[in-house]
Amino acid sequence: xxILEAKNLSYRFRPGSPQVIKSISLTIxxxxxxxxFGRSGSGKSVFGYILSGIIPNxxxxxxxxxxxxxxxxxxFQVKDASNVLVGMVMQNPETQLFGFRVEDTLxxxxxxLGLSRExxxxxxxxxxKQLQIEHLLNRFTGExxxxxxxxxxxxxxLAMEPKVLVLDEPVSALDPGGxxxxxxxxxxxxxxxxxxxxxxxxxxxxxxxxxxxxxxxxGEIVLDxxxxxxxxxxxxxxxxxxxxxxxNELYHTLVEKGYRLPxxxxxxxxxxxxxxxxxxxxxxxxxxxxxxxxxxIKENPKAxxxxxxxxxxxxxxxxxxxxxxxxxxxxxxxxxxxxxxxSGKSTxxxxxxxxxxxxxxxxxxxxxxxxxxxxxxxxxxxxxxFQNPDQMLFEETVYDEATFGIRAIYRQVSxxxxxxxxxxxxxxxxxxxxxxxxxxxxxxxxxxxxxxxxVAVNPAVLVLDEPxxxxxxxxxxxxxxxxxxxxxxxxxxxxxxxDLPFLADLVDTVLLLDKGRVKACGTIREIFSQREIFAxxxxxxxxxxxxxxxxxxxxxxxxxxxxxxxxxxxxEREEMGCAVS
Amino acid sequence: MQLASxxxxxxxxxxxxxxxxxxxxxxxxxVALAFRTLPVMVLVVLSxxxxxxxxxxxxxxxxxxxxxxxxxxxATVTWMIFGALKPEGGEVLFSLGILQxxxxxxxxxxxxxxxxxxxxxxxxxxxxxxxxxxLAYGLSKLGLPYTLTFMIALIFQTIPLLSGEITTxxxxxxxxxxxxxxGGLIEKYRKYASVVFPFVMRAINLGKNISxxxxxxxxxxxxxxMNYKELQLTGNDYIFIGLLLLFILTIITVSLRYGG
Numbered sequence: 001x002x003i004l005e006a007k008n009l010s011y012r013f014r015p016g017s018p019q020v021i022k023s024i025s026l027t028i029x030x031x032x033x034x035x036x037f038g039r040s041g042s043g044k045s046v047f048g049y050i051l052s053g054i055i056p057n058x059x060x061x062x063x064x065x066x067x068x069x070x071x072x073x074x075x076f077q078v079k080d081a082s083n084v085l086v087g088m089v090m091q092n093p094e095t096q097l098f099g100f101r102v103e104d105t106l107x108x109x110x111x112x113l114g115l116s117r118e119x120x121x122x123x124x125x126x127x128x129k130q131l132q133i134e135h136l137l138n139r140f141t142g143e144x145x146x147x148x149x150x151x152x153x154x155x156x157x158l159a160m161e162p163k164v165l166v167l168d169e170p171v172s173a174l175d176p177g178g179x180x181x182x183x184x185x186x187x188x189x190x191x192x193x194x195x196x197x198x199x200x201x202x203x204x205x206x207x208x209x210x211x212x213x214x215x216x217x218x219g220e221i222v223l224d225x226x227x228x229x230x231x232x233x234x235x236x237x238x239x240x241x242x243x244x245x246x247x248n249e250l251y252h253t254l255v256e257k258g259y260r261l262p263x264x265x266x267x268x269x270x271x272x273x274x275x276x277x278x279x280x281x282x283x284x285x286x287x288x289x290x291x292x293x294x295x296x297i298k299e300n301p302k303a304x305x306x307x308x309x310x311x312x313x314x315x316x317x318x319x320x321x322x323x324x325x326x327x328x329x330x331x332x333x334x335x336x337x338x339x340x341x342x343s344g345k346s347t348x349x350x351x352x353x354x355x356x357x358x359x360x361x362x363x364x365x366x367x368x369x370x371x372x373x374x375x376x377x378x379x380x381x382x383x384x385x386f387q388n389p390d391q392m393l394f395e396e397t398v399y400d401e402a403t404f405g406i407r408a409i410y411r412q413v414s415x416x417x418x419x420x421x422x423x424x425x426x427x428x429x430x431x432x433x434x435x436x437x438x439x440x441x442x443x444x445x446x447x448x449x450x451x452x453x454x455v456a457v458n459p460a461v462l463v464l465d466e467p468x469x470x471x472x473x474x475x476x477x478x479x480x481x482x483x484x485x486x487x488x489x490x491x492x493x494x495x496x497x498x499d500l501p502f503l504a505d506l507v508d509t510v511l512l513l514d515k516g517r518v519k520a521c522g523t524i525r526e527i528f529s530q531r532e533i534f535a536x537x538x539x540x541x542x543x544x545x546x547x548x549x550x551x552x553x554x555x556x557x558x559x560x561x562x563x564x565x566x567x568x569x570x571x572e573r574e575e576m577g578c579a580v581s
Numbered sequence: 582m583q584l585a586s587x588x589x590x591x592x593x594x595x596x597x598x599x600x601x602x603x604x605x606x607x608x609x610x611x612v613a614l615a616f617r618t619l620p621v622m623v624l625v626v627l628s629x630x631x632x633x634x635x636x637x638x639x640x641x642x643x644x645x646x647x648x649x650x651x652x653x654x655x656a657t658v659t660w661m662i663f664g665a666l667k668p669e670g671g672e673v674l675f676s677l678g679i680l681q682x683x684x685x686x687x688x689x690x691x692x693x694x695x696x697x698x699x700x701x702x703x704x705x706x707x708x709x710x711x712x713x714x715x716l717a718y719g720l721s722k723l724g725l726p727y728t729l730t731f732m733i734a735l736i737f738q739t740i741p742l743l744s745g746e747i748t749t750x751x752x753x754x755x756x757x758x759x760x761x762x763x764g765g766l767i768e769k770y771r772k773y774a775s776v777v778f779p780f781v782m783r784a785i786n787l788g789k790n791i792s793x794x795x796x797x798x799x800x801x802x803x804x805x806x807m808n809y810k811e812l813q814l815t816g817n818d819y820i821f822i823g824l825l826l827l828f829i830l831t832i833i834t835v836s837l838r839y840g841g
Binding site: 057058084099100111120124394457 | 734758
């Protein structure tokens with residue numbers, strides 16, 4: 001039965017402006033979990049705002065046309081405010097939690113609906129059980145992890161009993177532990193028959209739960225498929241620009257190689273089908289296709305260290321943020337810094353350029369002690385690209401922003417530096433905007449501008465903090481290619497990221513932090529072969545690595561390696577009679 | 582600077598009804614203003630000491646004292662200078678040109694410093710022992726419009742977010758080689774002013790997202806609002822009110838006896 005029906009919905013921000021939503025018609029049935037995906041600027045978020053009533057009830061200046069019926073009610077003419085048609089959970093839980101304790105935040109929406117205390121009590125009990133957050137009810141929301149905060153947002157929206165749930169990029173600001181919490185919660189809600197719409201450009205975390213996939217481009221729905229049909233078709237997945245699961249990519253490769261398999265998007269399905277169909281080799285060993293593989297680099301104990309850290313400890317007041325860090329990192333590498341939020345990653349990075357001074361111990365970067373140099377002096381050696389570009393942009397033009405670091409450090413821009421900046425702007429598709437105000441750029445363009453500004457200084461070390469956050473697959477691929485180029489040019493790149501599949505195919509060395517201490521440090525193969533370490537810190541290894549470990553091949557880093565190392569060859573397949581054409 | 586925020590403790594003072602704590606804050610402020618004499622100030626400080634010990638927040642108050650010390654020192658010295666400029670015929674302790682510092686000037690200066698300290702610390706005590714949801718609810722039960730009390734709570738909730746934003750922005754610009762703390766006063770002012778732009782943009786964005794969040798929760802849209810928690814005075818509250826009345830009587834008696 002249809003619970004949501006959009007007919008010829010169109011929207012423009014103001015009279016006379018171009019349509020950002022173009023005559024969309026969409027029907028969603030009760031109990032369906034639908035993913036609405038698309039690249040940055042595709043109109044998916046605007047469409048989500050329309051579905052959740054933010055447009056036209058909050059943003060009132062736009063022009064909306066067409067019809068939207070939710071649970072049989074005209075969503076644009078709701079008279080009874082207590083009839084909550086759609087509940088929305090947004091990207092950042094910080095701006096959606098109102099109240100000191102979790103219980104206060106859960107009650108907030110219901111208080112506004114004017115429900116009786118008894119009813120509120122019953123609903124709080126129910127949703128907290130439903131999402132398994134009873135133990136958090138009396139906790140201060142400021143003390144919760146990102147995932148717990150997002151769960152509270154979800155619970156407080158559920159307590160208002162909306163007919164449809166809209167989740168707008170709900171995991172993009174979370175660490176792996178937080179993503180798992182939301183994944184489990186959505187799975188439970190799906191089992192209960194909730195109608196859920198997930199908006200974003202990363203389908204990886206939610207793909208196994210989706211019933212349908214809708215893809216938007218330039219304000220239009222360009223694809224509306226059953227999830228199985230969508231994920232079975234590599235071309236559709238790639239054309240959509242969304243990130244899918246690694247096992248789904250494995251499925252696509254196997255199909256290309258002639259295997260006949262049911263489509264799989266989850267780790268559990270992949271494991272079942274691959275083993276059931278005897279596709280996995282009995283005695284696997286790691287086989288890499290090329291000796292030039294990034295990840296095949298071995299640490300040379302005689303090579304000088306670019307970054308040398310000795311007994312580094314740091315206290316925020318009484319809180320030990322870092323304790324006894326001893327690490328030597330060689331230059332010309334791609335280094336992945338991994339850990340849950342609060343593990344000390346940011347604190348460690350701030351020591352690299354002297355933003356923080358050690359409470360105890362020493363740190364050296366390229367022969368310099370950051371605690372004895374100015375931050376400006378360190379900026380010549382180490383460039384930072386922060387997670388949120390909006391916190392960095394403050395010049396009047398894109399060109400000035402891109403040359404900001406150069407001017408701050410060298411006072412003026414040399415002709416060679418000017419040429420470099422223009423080349424970078426052209427490479428990142430920003431040259432045509434060089435006289436534009438940076439804040440007017442799209443989120444993706446702002447991120448590229450910050451990368452350009454950091455690279456323009458030509459630092460020996462470049463630090464990228466969660467660079468793939470909010471990026472679609474095309475941007476991710478472009479970034480990965482650039483990082484490899486920078487490395488080949490001799491630069492050291494430090495990437496802080498929760499996106500382990502992205503790191504797996506890119507980094508040479510991994511530094512894994514947990515509760516302010518080094519949990520592990522070594523080549524990516526050494527680290528990714530230690531399943532128990534990742535289990536201890538509640539960070540899931542990439543699916544393909546897990547499958548490799550199941551097959552007996554340690555530290556598989558990508559789909560190609562898995563296929564080379566773990567799959568039966570033609571003779572073996574023939575002997576076992578497995579399904580390959 | 583670390584701003585005042587609620588400190589979770591199991592204490593008698595924490596358990597009081599927020600309305601009682603708000604009334605206590607008003608009474609202490611009025612008493613300190615109306616009876617601005619040294620004996621009264623000393624009594625008020627002693628009563629506050631009792632409250633801090635009961636609330637187990639003495640370390641936080643000592644930290645406040647350390648932060649407030651420069652302000653209190655300036656207030657004391659300024660008041661002594663003002664007093665020394667206007668001789669009142671009392672016992673002169675020190676004289677230099679037109680300045681005549683009398684014993685009374687020192688007592689007045691200490692009284693003023695204590696008054697400033699009392700008004701800051703009594704407010705701080707309420708903040709340290711009452712979470713912002715309780716505070717907003719208490720204020721609305723005392724008759725303030727809910728929208729206003731919610732705004733107060735929201736400010737407490739938003740301050741840490743904004744404080745985090747400004748720190749990250751400053752760190753981001755420093756990391757790009759921008760020497761914010763170099764140069765003369767005007768140069769520093771110009772540099773910091775330029776950092777205001779991204780902060781304002783982020784603050785606007787934060788405000789927009791909070792507004793959308795409020796809209797999602799039907800804030801101000803639906804029927805008459807209902808509070809989930811109900812405030813009810815308990816025996817502890819009545820004991821505290823009794824003690825407060827006793828304190829007021831003592832202050833009046835002391836004032837009548839020692840003047841004010």
